[in-house]
Amino acid sequence: MMRRIMTSAVIAAALLPSVPAIAQASVEERIAAYRQRVERLEDQAEIEKLQSLYGYYFDKGMWSEVADLFADQGTFEYGQRGVYVGRQRIERALLLFGPEGLGPKRLNNHMQLQAVIEVAKDGRTATGRFQGPVMLSEPGAQARWGVGIYENRYVKKGGTWLIASLHFYPTAWTDYDQGWLKSQLPMEGPSALYPPDRPPTEVYRALPSNYIPPFSFRHPVTGEEITVVQPADDVVGRD
Template identity: 70%
Template sequence: MKRLLALIALALAQPAFAQSATPEQRLAQMRERVERLEDQDQIELLQATYGYYFDKGLWTQVAALFSRNGRFEYGQRGVYIGRERIRRALLLFGPEGLSPGRLNNHMQLQAIITVAPDGQTATARWQGMVMLAEPGVNGQWGVGVYENRYVKEGATWLISSLHFYPMAQTDYDLGWMRSATQMEGPSALFPPDEPPTEVYRSYPAQYIPPFSYPHPVTGQPIELVQPRDDIAGRE
């Protein structure tokens, strides 16, 4: 109840409704604003749930968060399409359920969620912090960006496309200045359904994942000039 009241208060704090609107129209406008805020809240909950499941290797539960034809793309591993293909692809990160000594933390921070006016689709950008470890191998630190898409089926929000861009990864002991671990490519054991949608290199390269939302003040798309990279094909 407190959350709903906070959403309503936020909706009312928006610019005043048109003075020429009837009470019924103003009520409908307020209801729509509250619904979009509730959509944002549900998407944030969905993404947080993904993070908790992914961290613990609960691959079956992770795959169930995707739409029927959902897409999963992690770095340069390629794209896996559909819940069952996604579930099997997640096994490349380790067996179902974390074994002793393994660490697989992927945190989602700095959410910017944009819900379409009709409330049926949405996009979101997140900052991802990564902590990895496995027995007999030194730990890894990492950071990346999520650019995701969501779809509402009935009253339930699902992930329609999850794309994680690893931006930098390093050995825990050596640190960023002495060690920069590059991304893994497509698996030969379980090849992806499609190649990576974007080819790039992580740190020390400075690739910026494209923004799915316009500048909040100017309303203009955010134009990016990516660094030259002969391996990625950018001259």
């Protein structure tokens, strides 16, 4: 056990810059601090893996596997479609994106890039921001390109990280054939077939509007909150 603790301390010291307060602490305090750092790094790796698995499952229409990644009362929100609460509701809502198992001639790629993951000091909750390029196609309909931002929350239950809330903000859609200059498509609203549990948490428009989803983390250098000044938009009532 002591060998594992010392190994964790060495790894943490190599990955992270030294902190004067830790350097002046006792050996026991330094080992405890390094061990906590290693745990937080492991948490970040597990969350990034969790989000990557969400992407792979979502891409292939594996809706039950996607829903199982959420906490019991986890929430799923995609653009302006509204909020679905709980695994069963989320799994049914995912059918709005296509059949279970991704039918023939369908493409549903949602990539998870540029991860910024912040784990709380107690190691119980976390946030994650990701860039999300999208490629879609379905039989009898034109293919689309898309791009957006994920702002997610996570919770650790019984030693396992789960998605507490997933919020994908599509920021632009276009026809594959026409491209961004000629085609700027609107987002879909709430489904009449399977209405959401709650309305959208934020009302905004995709391109040609240039909406920026709020940041869940502070600036890494200044430590200040990142203030996003949104462009005026008469359609949604934002001055």
